[in-house]
Amino acid sequence: DAMVIQNPRYQVTQFGKPVTLSCSQTLNHNVMYWYQQKSSQAPKLLFHYYDKDFNNEADTPDNFQSRRPNTSFCFLDIRSPGLGDAAMYLCATNPRVVDQPQHFGDGTRLSIL
Amino acid sequence: SQQGEEDPQALSIQEGENATMNCSYKTSINNLQWYRQNSGRGLVHLILIRSNEREKHSGRLRVTLDTSKKSSSLLITASRAADTASYFCATDGSGNTPLVFGKGTRLSVIA
Numbered sequence: 001d002a003m004v005i006q007n008p009r010y011q012v013t014q015f016g017k018p019v020t021l022s023c024s025q026t027l028n029h030n031v032m033y034w035y036q037q038k039s040s041q042a043p044k045l046l047f048h049y050y051d052k053d054f055n056n057e058a059d060t061p062d063n064f065q066s067r068r069p070n071t072s073f074c075f076l077d078i079r080s081p082g083l084g085d086a087a088m089y090l091c092a093t094n095p096r097v098v099d100q101p102q103h104f105g106d107g108t109r110l111s112i113l
Numbered sequence: 114s115q116q117g118e119e120d121p122q123a124l125s126i127q128e129g130e131n132a133t134m135n136c137s138y139k140t141s142i143n144n145l146q147w148y149r150q151n152s153g154r155g156l157v158h159l160i161l162i163r164s165n166e167r168e169k170h171s172g173r174l175r176v177t178l179d180t181s182k183k184s185s186s187l188l189i190t191a192s193r194a195a196d197t198a199s200y201f202c203a204t205d206g207s208g209n210t211p212l213v214f215g216k217g218t219r220l221s222v223i224a
Contacts, residue, residue, distance in 0.1 A: 004155075033211065042201060042214040043156070090155055099144050099163055099205075102212060104155035 003027050006091050006105035013081055014113050021076040021108045023091030029103070030096040032074040034066060037088045037107070049074065050096065078110075086112045118215050119202055125221040132189040134218040136202030137182075143205045145178055145185050146212065150199045159187075159200075194224040 005024045013019040023032065030051050035043035047056045049068045063085070065077040078085055088109050092102040120135045136145070144163045148156040162169045162178045162185065169176045175188040189196055199219045203212040 006155075040217075040219070042216045045211055048211055088153075092156075099161060101146055101148075101158035101161055102156075104148075104157070106155045107153075109153070 004091060004093055004103050004105035006089075006108050008108060009106065010109050010111070012111045012113060015083065016080045019078050019081055019110065021078075021089050021110070023074045023076075023105055024072050025091075025093045025103075026072070027093055027095070027103060028071060029093035030071075031094040032068060033092040033094070033102065034074070034076050035090040035092065036085075037090055043090055046076070081110070081112050083112050086110055119200070119218040121218060122216070123219045123221070125223065126192055128192060128194055128222055128224050130192055132192050132196070132220055132222070134187045134200050134202075134220070136185045136187070136215055138185075138202075138204045138213075138215075139183065140204075140206060142180075145176075146203045146205065147174075147176060147185075147187050148201045148203060148214075150201065150217075152198070156201065189220075192220075192222045194222050196220060197222045 003026050007022050033048040034046045036046055037043045045057050046060045047066050063079050067075045088107045090107045091105045094102045118137050126132055142164055144161050146161045147159045149159050150156045160171050160176050162176050173190045178185045199217045201214050201217045203214045205212055
Protein backbone atom coordinates (compact mmCIF):
# COMPACT_ATOMS: atom_id res chain seq x y z
CA ASP A 1 0.00 0.00 0.00
CA ALA A 2 3.01 2.30 -0.43
CA MET A 3 1.70 5.63 -1.70
CA VAL A 4 4.89 7.60 -2.22
CA ILE A 5 7.66 5.40 -3.50
CA GLN A 6 11.27 6.40 -3.83
CA ASN A 7 13.85 4.45 -5.74
CA PRO A 8 16.43 3.42 -5.00
CA ARG A 9 16.53 3.42 -1.18
CA TYR A 10 20.31 3.66 -1.27
CA GLN A 11 22.38 5.20 -4.05
CA VAL A 12 26.14 5.43 -4.30
CA THR A 13 27.76 7.59 -6.91
CA GLN A 14 31.19 9.00 -7.63
CA PHE A 15 32.23 12.58 -7.12
CA GLY A 16 31.10 14.53 -10.18
CA LYS A 17 29.11 11.68 -11.75
CA PRO A 18 25.49 12.64 -12.51
CA VAL A 19 22.83 10.82 -10.57
CA THR A 20 19.03 10.69 -10.77
CA LEU A 21 16.68 9.89 -7.94
CA SER A 22 13.08 8.99 -8.62
CA CYS A 23 9.77 9.37 -6.85
CA SER A 24 6.36 8.06 -7.79
CA GLN A 25 2.97 8.47 -6.14
CA THR A 26 -0.36 6.69 -6.30
CA LEU A 27 -2.24 9.48 -4.53
CA ASN A 28 -2.86 11.67 -7.58
CA HIS A 29 -1.71 14.71 -5.61
CA ASN A 30 -1.07 17.97 -7.41
CA VAL A 31 1.98 18.97 -5.44
CA MET A 32 5.30 17.13 -5.22
CA TYR A 33 8.26 18.24 -3.14
CA TRP A 34 11.94 17.34 -2.94
CA TYR A 35 13.76 17.79 0.36
CA GLN A 36 17.36 17.29 1.35
CA GLN A 37 17.99 16.08 4.89
CA LYS A 38 21.41 15.79 6.47
CA SER A 39 22.12 13.91 9.63
CA SER A 40 20.26 15.21 12.71
CA GLN A 41 18.85 18.14 10.75
CA ALA A 42 15.43 19.19 9.55
CA PRO A 43 14.38 18.51 5.97
CA LYS A 44 15.39 21.38 3.70
CA LEU A 45 13.11 22.12 0.77
CA LEU A 46 14.90 22.11 -2.58
CA PHE A 47 11.95 22.70 -4.92
CA HIS A 48 8.36 21.76 -5.54
CA TYR A 49 5.83 21.41 -8.33
CA TYR A 50 2.27 22.64 -8.32
CA ASP A 51 1.08 20.42 -11.15
CA LYS A 52 3.63 21.34 -13.84
CA ASP A 53 4.58 24.68 -12.34
CA PHE A 54 8.11 24.44 -11.01
CA ASN A 55 9.11 26.39 -7.90
CA ASN A 56 12.77 26.57 -6.98
CA GLU A 57 13.92 27.63 -3.53
CA ALA A 58 16.28 30.61 -3.69
CA ASP A 59 19.18 28.80 -2.05
CA THR A 60 18.93 25.54 -3.99
CA PRO A 61 22.22 25.06 -5.87
CA ASP A 62 22.12 25.10 -9.67
CA ASN A 63 23.61 21.62 -9.50
CA PHE A 64 20.14 20.34 -8.58
CA GLN A 65 17.47 20.00 -11.24
CA SER A 66 14.06 18.38 -11.31
CA ARG A 67 11.64 16.95 -13.83
CA ARG A 68 7.99 16.04 -13.52
CA PRO A 69 6.88 14.31 -16.72
CA ASN A 70 3.41 13.52 -15.37
CA THR A 71 1.34 13.65 -12.19
CA SER A 72 2.72 10.40 -10.84
CA PHE A 73 6.46 10.81 -11.30
CA CYS A 74 9.07 13.30 -10.25
CA PHE A 75 12.85 13.11 -10.63
CA LEU A 76 15.74 14.80 -8.91
CA ASP A 77 18.87 15.18 -11.01
CA ILE A 78 22.18 16.09 -9.44
CA ARG A 79 24.44 17.06 -12.30
CA SER A 80 27.84 16.98 -10.61
CA PRO A 81 27.55 15.64 -7.06
CA GLY A 82 30.01 16.92 -4.51
CA LEU A 83 30.85 15.43 -1.14
CA GLY A 84 28.50 17.95 0.48
CA ASP A 85 25.56 16.50 -1.42
CA ALA A 86 25.67 13.27 0.55
CA ALA A 87 22.33 13.22 2.36
CA MET A 88 18.90 11.67 2.57
CA TYR A 89 16.61 12.93 -0.19
CA LEU A 90 12.93 12.89 0.61
CA CYS A 91 10.01 13.19 -1.76
CA ALA A 92 6.60 14.30 -0.52
CA THR A 93 3.18 14.99 -1.98
CA ASN A 94 0.20 17.12 -1.04
CA PRO A 95 -3.26 17.45 -2.60
CA ARG A 96 -3.11 21.27 -2.56
CA VAL A 97 -6.15 21.42 -0.33
CA VAL A 98 -6.13 23.61 2.71
CA ASP A 99 -5.15 21.96 5.99
CA GLN A 100 -3.89 18.72 4.48
CA PRO A 101 -0.58 17.17 5.51
CA GLN A 102 2.26 16.06 3.32
CA HIS A 103 2.84 12.39 2.52
CA PHE A 104 6.45 11.32 2.45
CA GLY A 105 8.34 8.50 0.82
CA ASP A 106 11.00 6.61 2.72
CA GLY A 107 13.76 8.56 1.05
CA THR A 108 16.90 7.77 -0.90
CA ARG A 109 20.17 7.89 0.99
CA LEU A 110 22.84 9.20 -1.35
CA SER A 111 26.51 8.51 -0.73
CA ILE A 112 29.33 10.13 -2.70
CA LEU A 113 32.64 8.33 -3.16
CA SER B 114 14.16 30.03 6.38
CA GLN B 115 13.73 27.89 9.44
CA GLN B 116 10.66 28.89 11.40
CA GLY B 117 9.82 26.14 13.88
CA GLU B 118 12.25 25.51 16.70
CA GLU B 119 11.78 22.43 18.85
CA ASP B 120 12.76 22.12 22.44
CA PRO B 121 14.41 20.03 23.77
CA GLN B 122 16.75 18.85 21.01
CA ALA B 123 16.96 15.44 22.66
CA LEU B 124 14.87 13.71 25.29
CA SER B 125 15.43 10.39 27.00
CA ILE B 126 12.73 8.82 29.17
CA GLN B 127 11.68 5.49 30.61
CA GLU B 128 8.91 3.46 29.06
CA GLY B 129 5.56 4.42 30.56
CA GLU B 130 6.53 8.03 31.22
CA ASN B 131 5.07 10.97 29.35
CA ALA B 132 7.13 12.91 26.80
CA THR B 133 6.58 16.58 26.08
CA MET B 134 8.13 18.41 23.16
CA ASN B 135 7.74 22.09 22.42
CA CYS B 136 7.81 24.09 19.22
CA SER B 137 8.07 27.83 18.72
CA TYR B 138 7.59 29.75 15.51
CA LYS B 139 7.88 33.32 14.32
CA THR B 140 5.17 34.33 11.87
CA SER B 141 1.44 33.84 11.46
CA ILE B 142 0.27 30.39 10.42
CA ASN B 143 -2.73 28.59 8.96
CA ASN B 144 -1.91 25.41 10.80
CA LEU B 145 0.87 23.60 12.61
CA GLN B 146 1.72 19.98 11.97
CA TRP B 147 3.71 17.36 13.84
CA TYR B 148 5.61 14.61 12.08
CA ARG B 149 7.54 11.61 13.28
CA GLN B 150 10.62 10.14 11.63
CA ASN B 151 12.08 6.77 12.48
CA SER B 152 15.77 6.36 11.82
CA GLY B 153 16.49 6.04 8.11
CA ARG B 154 12.87 6.45 7.10
CA GLY B 155 10.60 9.19 5.78
CA LEU B 156 8.42 11.50 7.82
CA VAL B 157 5.00 10.34 8.94
CA HIS B 158 2.27 12.84 9.67
CA LEU B 159 0.93 12.61 13.23
CA ILE B 160 -1.47 15.46 13.81
CA LEU B 161 -2.49 18.83 12.34
CA ILE B 162 -3.88 21.66 14.43
CA ARG B 163 -5.48 24.66 12.80
CA SER B 164 -4.74 28.20 13.90
CA ASN B 165 -8.21 28.57 15.42
CA GLU B 166 -7.84 25.39 17.50
CA ARG B 167 -6.23 25.25 20.92
CA GLU B 168 -5.98 21.53 21.60
CA LYS B 169 -6.26 18.30 19.67
CA HIS B 170 -6.03 14.65 20.62
CA SER B 171 -5.21 11.52 18.67
CA GLY B 172 -4.77 8.32 20.65
CA ARG B 173 -1.86 8.87 23.04
CA LEU B 174 -0.99 12.18 21.41
CA ARG B 175 -2.09 15.57 22.65
CA VAL B 176 -1.19 18.75 20.84
CA THR B 177 -1.75 22.28 22.06
CA LEU B 178 -1.39 25.52 20.16
CA ASP B 179 -1.00 29.00 21.61
CA THR B 180 -1.00 31.49 18.75
CA SER B 181 -0.47 34.44 21.12
CA LYS B 182 2.85 32.92 22.20
CA LYS B 183 3.51 31.35 18.79
CA SER B 184 4.14 28.00 20.39
CA SER B 185 2.87 24.42 20.33
CA SER B 186 3.49 21.34 22.40
CA LEU B 187 3.25 17.63 21.65
CA LEU B 188 2.57 15.30 24.55
CA ILE B 189 2.97 11.55 24.17
CA THR B 190 1.43 9.73 27.11
CA ALA B 191 2.47 6.33 28.42
CA SER B 192 5.43 6.18 26.06
CA ARG B 193 6.64 2.94 24.53
CA ALA B 194 10.01 1.88 23.18
CA ALA B 195 8.45 2.00 19.71
CA ASP B 196 7.92 5.77 20.14
CA THR B 197 11.68 6.24 19.83
CA ALA B 198 12.07 8.57 16.84
CA SER B 199 12.66 12.18 15.85
CA TYR B 200 9.68 14.49 16.04
CA PHE B 201 9.35 17.60 13.89
CA CYS B 202 6.91 20.45 13.97
CA ALA B 203 6.13 22.23 10.72
CA THR B 204 4.24 25.43 10.11
CA ASP B 205 1.94 26.07 7.19
CA GLY B 206 1.72 29.77 6.41
CA SER B 207 -0.70 31.69 4.30
CA GLY B 208 -1.02 31.40 0.54
CA ASN B 209 0.91 28.71 -1.28
CA THR B 210 4.03 28.83 0.87
CA PRO B 211 5.43 25.38 1.59
CA LEU B 212 5.81 23.90 5.06
CA VAL B 213 8.71 25.08 7.15
CA PHE B 214 10.16 22.44 9.44
CA GLY B 215 11.81 22.87 12.80
CA LYS B 216 15.04 21.16 13.76
CA GLY B 217 13.33 18.33 15.58
CA THR B 218 13.43 16.59 18.94
CA ARG B 219 15.11 13.21 19.17
CA LEU B 220 13.14 11.06 21.61
CA SER B 221 14.58 7.92 23.13
CA VAL B 222 12.26 5.70 25.14
CA ILE B 223 14.12 3.15 27.20
CA ALA B 224 12.43 -0.15 27.97
